Amino acid sequence: MNLEAANRSYSVRARRNHWKVLLQFPTMGIGIALMSMILLLTFIGPLIVPNDPLTVVMSERLQSPSWQYPLGTDHMGRCIFSRLMAGAQITLGVSFLVILTVIIIGIPLGLVSGYVGGRLDAILMRFVDGLAALPEFIWVIAVSGFLGPSLTNMIFSIVMIKWIGYARMVRGIVLSEREKEYVLAATVAGTGTWKILSRHLLPQVISPVVILAALDIGKIILIISSLSYLGLGAQPPTPEWGAMLNDGRPYFQTIPELMIYPGVAIMLVVISCNLIGDGLRDYLDVRSR
Amino acid sequence: MLHLIKARLVQLVFVLFLLSILTFTLMKLAPGDPVLLLLGADELVVTQDNEAALRKELGFDLPILVQYGQWMLNLLQLDLGTSYIKGKPVLDELMARLPTTMELTVGGLIVMIMISLPLGFLAAKYPGRWPDHVSRLLALIGASIPSFWMGLLLIYAFAFKLQWLPSMGKGSWNHMVLPSLTLGLAMAAVYARLLRAGLLDSLSQEYIRAARARGIAEWRVMLKHAFRAALMPVVSVFGMSIGSLLAGTVVVETLFSLPGLGSMGVQAIFQRDYPVIQGYVLFTGVCVVLINLLVDLSYGWLDPRIRQGKGDVS
Numbered sequence: 001m002n003l004e005a006a007n008r009s010y011s012v013r014a015r016r017n018h019w020k021v022l023l024q025f026p027t028m029g030i031g032i033a034l035m036s037m038i039l040l041l042t043f044i045g046p047l048i049v050p051n052d053p054l055t056v057v058m059s060e061r062l063q064s065p066s067w068q069y070p071l072g073t074d075h076m077g078r079c080i081f082s083r084l085m086a087g088a089q090i091t092l093g094v095s096f097l098v099i100l101t102v103i104i105i106g107i108p109l110g111l112v113s114g115y116v117g118g119r120l121d122a123i124l125m126r127f128v129d130g131l132a133a134l135p136e137f138i139w140v141i142a143v144s145g146f147l148g149p150s151l152t153n154m155i156f157s158i159v160m161i162k163w164i165g166y167a168r169m170v171r172g173i174v175l176s177e178r179e180k181e182y183v184l185a186a187t188v189a190g191t192g193t194w195k196i197l198s199r200h201l202l203p204q205v206i207s208p209v210v211i212l213a214a215l216d217i218g219k220i221i222l223i224i225s226s227l228s229y230l231g232l233g234a235q236p237p238t239p240e241w242g243a244m245l246n247d248g249r250p251y252f253q254t255i256p257e258l259m260i261y262p263g264v265a266i267m268l269v270v271i272s273c274n275l276i277g278d279g280l281r282d283y284l285d286v287r288s289r
Numbered sequence: 290m291l292h293l294i295k296a297r298l299v300q301l302v303f304v305l306f307l308l309s310i311l312t313f314t315l316m317k318l319a320p321g322d323p324v325l326l327l328l329g330a331d332e333l334v335v336t337q338d339n340e341a342a343l344r345k346e347l348g349f350d351l352p353i354l355v356q357y358g359q360w361m362l363n364l365l366q367l368d369l370g371t372s373y374i375k376g377k378p379v380l381d382e383l384m385a386r387l388p389t390t391m392e393l394t395v396g397g398l399i400v401m402i403m404i405s406l407p408l409g410f411l412a413a414k415y416p417g418r419w420p421d422h423v424s425r426l427l428a429l430i431g432a433s434i435p436s437f438w439m440g441l442l443l444i445y446a447f448a449f450k451l452q453w454l455p456s457m458g459k460g461s462w463n464h465m466v467l468p469s470l471t472l473g474l475a476m477a478a479v480y481a482r483l484l485r486a487g488l489l490d491s492l493s494q495e496y497i498r499a500a501r502a503r504g505i506a507e508w509r510v511m512l513k514h515a516f517r518a519a520l521m522p523v524v525s526v527f528g529m530s531i532g533s534l535l536a537g538t539v540v541v542e543t544l545f546s547l548p549g550l551g552s553m554g555v556q557a558i559f560q561r562d563y564p565v566i567q568g569y570v571l572f573t574g575v576c577v578v579l580i581n582l583l584v585d586l587s588y589g590w591l592d593p594r595i596r597q598g599k600g601d602v603s
Binding site for chain 2: 133149275
């Protein structure tokens with residue numbers, strides 16, 4: 001069976017058995033269920049509890065849960081529930097934005113660097129090696145530190161280091177794929193470089209990139225919340241979860257709920273991302289089966 | 290082995306060069322004029338005269354390439370500049386802060402080893418049974434919990450509710466317990482899984498069967514024969530994740546108000562003390578490359594084939 005046919009039958013089989021696949025990888029099922037619940041809550045939450053996450057009502061500070069404030073209020077009288085929901089949008093939105101950007105930067109660079117090779121490849125890879133020697137987190141701290149603490153600078157700094165992993169991986173796959181016969185056949189048949197890259201090599205890198213991205217999302221959420229907790233990312237009063245933890249720290253001893261809720265929120269989102277990522281890896285990575 | 294060390298040293302030089310360019314560029318790009326910052330820090334009235342004088346003193350009136358060359362020359366003489374805020378050499382500050390960070394790192398590693406070794410062994414001894422499932426669940430949680438939040442929970446439980454341990458600052462050994470736990474726990478779960486995978490892999494090898502066939506006690510097979518081979522992947526991942534360990538120290542030091550390198554870096558960012566940030570980034574970069582060199586060297590000890598130059602190191 002040639003590769004095309006194998007791929008086709010594989011994807012047909014995969015399409016037919018969506019639900020069976022979920023049963024086969026229960027972790028992914030749990031992850032998806034958890035993530036759907038979080039997303040659902042994020043979108044319908046503001047409809048049920050129509051409080052503004054930023055409105056400060058000093059007369060209603062540190063209240064216990066009520067119908068008006070399902071999780072109570074924080075030290076500035078803001079509705080904790082509304083802030084958590086708004087925080088979910090920020091955290092998830094920012095991390096998807098980051099992942100999307102690094103994929104858009106990483107795939108073309110990796111494809112071109114791996115396929116064209118030569119001096120371009122050598123220079124790019126030396127540069128990448130040098131950048132990669134510095135730990136991601138330290139790098140992010142340095143860049144957002146020099147540019148000044150803010151959400152935008154943090155996003156910029158994470159993108160600046162994260163694309164490396166994607167470019168490297170794509171390049172590695174291209175290096176091994178371009179020697180294979182189907183690429184050779186395409187070259188001999190006179191297919192242009194652009195078409196070889198987009199029609200033959202790009203499909204090969206998609207699923208590894210998706211796996212890497214799924215596994216990376218959780219890490220990025222942790223970086224974002226850690227930096228915001230340190231005060232280097234989202235700034236108060238932005239309802240980012242890490243920033244909320246930083247904001248409420250003086251009150252933790254008396255009202256531990258201020259500390260519990262955002263932390264649990266971060267953990268649940270990251271757990272669901274990691275479960276989905278692990279599941280995707282098992283599912284898409286045909287070799288490991 | 291030698292060519293490996295040589296390659297790493299070349300990498301070190303290159304990394305330093307790249308880092309120096311990056312930090313220098315970032316410093317120039319950073320918002321705010323350091324001259325005004327410095328004058329502000331001394332609470333002097335900013336006049337045209339003293340501004341120009343300071344600019345000249347710091348060499349900021351020279352062309353940018355000359356500035357870089359000057360800065361690089363100083364760097365080669367281990368002169369990392371002077372802190373804007375404290376007025377002391379950055380290198381002195383780094384050296385004063387280094388011991389705390391090292392203590393914390395060692396403490397974190399001890400916690401990590403003490404938890405991941407038994408957990409990894411149990412999971413490998415009973416794969417698919419409950420110790421394995423427990424370790425898998427812990428690994429998932431360990432990889433998903435923000436370390437600063439775990440630290441906050443530990444502080445709440447042990448320092449506030451139970452009042453067993455101090456929650457911040459530096460003093461006797463018990464000040465390091467909670468920070469070390471915070472740093473070590475998250476790593477432990479991940480390394481337990483790695484160790485399990487490595488052990489299962491090496492337990493399925495021929496030489497283990499041979500050892501068992503010779504009637505060697507099971508614990509000896511595990512500890513002596515399987516363990517060493519299982520350490521290879523663990524050590525290589527450790528080398529790769531040195532960065533996240535150092536990142537962890539930044540968060541933990543800030544959380545527990547420990548006077549280490551990481552908290553110094555964060556503080557410097559808030560104070561816009563650019564030479565200190567720069568020194569911190571450069572120093573961390575050097576540490577990471579050097580530790581990776583050590584990790585590479587340890588492969589030789591773990592795998593005699595590499596030591597004799599017969600194995601493929603990459």
